[in-house]
Amino acid sequence: MQPLERFTVLDLTQVRSGPAAVRQFADWGANVIKIEQPKEGADDKPGGSAQFADYQNTHRNKKSITLNLKSEHGLALFYELVKTADVVVENYRPNVKKKLKIDYDTLKEINPRIVCASISGFGQDGPYSTRPGLDQIAQGIGGLMSVTGEPGRGPMRAGIPVADLSAGLFCAIGILIALLEREQSGQGQWVHTSLLQSQVWMMDFQAMRWLMNKEVPGQSGNDHPTSSPTGVFPTADGHMNIAAMGNDIFARLCKVIEAEDLIDDPRFLTVPLRGKNRPALNQRIAERTRTRPTQEWIDLLNESGVPCGPILAMDETFANEQVRHLEMATPLDHPKLGEIQVVGQAIKFSRSRFEKPIHAPERGEHNDEVYGSLGLSAEKIAQLKSEGII
Structure with missing residues (x-):
């Protein structure tokens, strides 16, 4: 059932x-x-x-x-x-x-x-x-x-x-x-x-910035509104996401990209300081990330426990090995078109299973x-x- x-x-x-x-x-x-x-x-x-x-x-x-x-x-x-x-x-x-x-x-x-x-x-x-x-x-x-x-x-x-x-x-x-x-x-x-x-x-935390702190959030593009360095960085063959929240992960990032001097730089010692001096920090990180292709950085950063990932177009998303493993594209038999695919379910259960959908x-x-x-x-x-x- x-x-x-x-x-x-x-x-x-x-x-x-x-x-x-x-x-x-x-x-x-x-x-x-x-x-x-x-x-x-x-x-x-x-x-x-x-x-x-x-x-x-x-x-x-x-x-x-x-x-x-x-x-x-x-x-x-x-x-x-x-x-x-x-x-x-x-x-x-x-x-x-x-x-x-x-x-x-x-x-x-x-x-x-x-x-x-x-x-x-x-x-x-x-x-x-x-x-x-x-x-x-x-x-x-x-x-x-x-x-x-x-x-x-x-x-x-x-x-x-x-x-x-x-x-x-x-x-x-x-x-x-x-x-x-x-x-x-x-x-x-x-x-x-x-x-x-x-x-x-x-709106979640953006709403709370106003409700509790009376701070009106603005646009921050690809940068996280309150955490730095978290955003999009250039690579030798494109772009990638990096989310180095907290001092420990920031230090790991600096070691992987061979910019350890950033760890003790007085402009970047704390989370608030890194947010305040975001443009300068992003520029230094980008200088390093441009030196290698995306996948190489992703492999190195993941090995060190730094959250990161590629930025994929829709076709690349559904070709991604983890997306395929999660079965986020599921087959459907259509009476006129034959087998097509639709978006799978985002919920998994230990016993109940998402059955092949009906057109x-x-x-x-x-x-x-x-x-x-x-x-x-x-x-x-x-x-x-x-x-x-x-």
């Missing part, structure tokens, strides 16, 4: 944050039913190859049904699904769920054990609650863009949707907590998070199976389809 096989999740999510939450349940065996509109919208399905690949990764291991929640009959069918479901996940704007009559207060009357989970841009209430929220907007308001990039170059977004993905993970964690609590209380509850909350949480479903691919489980005949399902309800 897969660890979450006993749970049924109704997936009303779109774009990225909600699907990121639901994917955790789909990957670990939950019966995930993706509910889509009967008629395909302009932005619903991926058009280009990049979007199609993303869709396969995001919606793998799910079943798909079509259902018009705006119709009375369609809503009644949804309520039938809710009766035996464990979780409903949505990422509409806060007021939409109430208009559709699929909010938690409504659904708990149908199934008191239901766990409803919501992701919004800015929260379910408050002055920004009705605004549309997207990842880059949350990155900006949440502070990430103010600390990303090189000093003096203006704000810079991160290269991945940090707010979307972290909100999805927080939503998944919240659902799991609610399911665990339900084992004691017998009652479901409403779980909600937002892109903004998640992004602010992800993302076509719209309504599982209508007969799911509606048949509600007792609807093939003729009735066909009739509902002709009427635009499914």
Whole structure:
């Protein structure tokens, strides 16, 4: 058995944050039913190859049904699904769920054990609650863009949707907590998070620099904001990361690069001094690292216990021996494309195993199976389809 096989999740999510939450349940065996509109919208399905690949990764291991929640009959069918479901996940704007009559207060009357989970841009209430929220907007308001990039170059977004993905993970964690609590209380509850909350949480030590010390963090490029020498250094054939935190590791670095005079240099004796005099220190280290190729330095530094590593492009990342060992690319059989690869799971268990995923479903691919489980005949399902309800 897969660890979450006993749970049924109704997936009303779109774009990225909600699907990121639901994917955790789909990957670990939950019966995930993706509910889509009967008629395909302009932005619903991926058009280009990049979007199609993303869709396969995001919606793998799910079943798909079509259902018009705006119709009375369609809503009644949804309520039938809710009766035996464990979780409903949505990422509409806060007021939409109430208009559709699929909010938690409504659904708990149908199934008191239901766990409803919501992701919004800015929260379910408050002055920004009705605004549309997207990842880059949350990155900006949440502070990430103010600390990303090189000093003096203006704000810079991160290269991945940090707010979307972290909100999805927080939503998944919240659902799991609610399911665990339900084992004691017998009652479901409403779980909600937002892109903004998640992004602010992800600011972590940068946030604490302000909250405790009233220090506004700025951009530091490839250098660590508070630790030196930690950053990107040139080599004879490219660049590499070095993270020599603390006095002991700094001394090891200096010995490996044959610059032991730096250890006793009064400008670099302590962590604060090395941060204060970072440009001069970085220049001296770069003079040495330029003399050998990247891999040679990585071998020498790792032997001495100095954290370091190459800077890889995406193709090189998936060719990396440790990434391959961790199975971060996993095969998937697609009915039209044959075997493709998607991103693997970042969690390992001693007993439970991440199974080979199933391709993302076509719209309504599982209508007969799911509606048949509600007792609807093939003729009735066909009739509902002709009427635009499914």
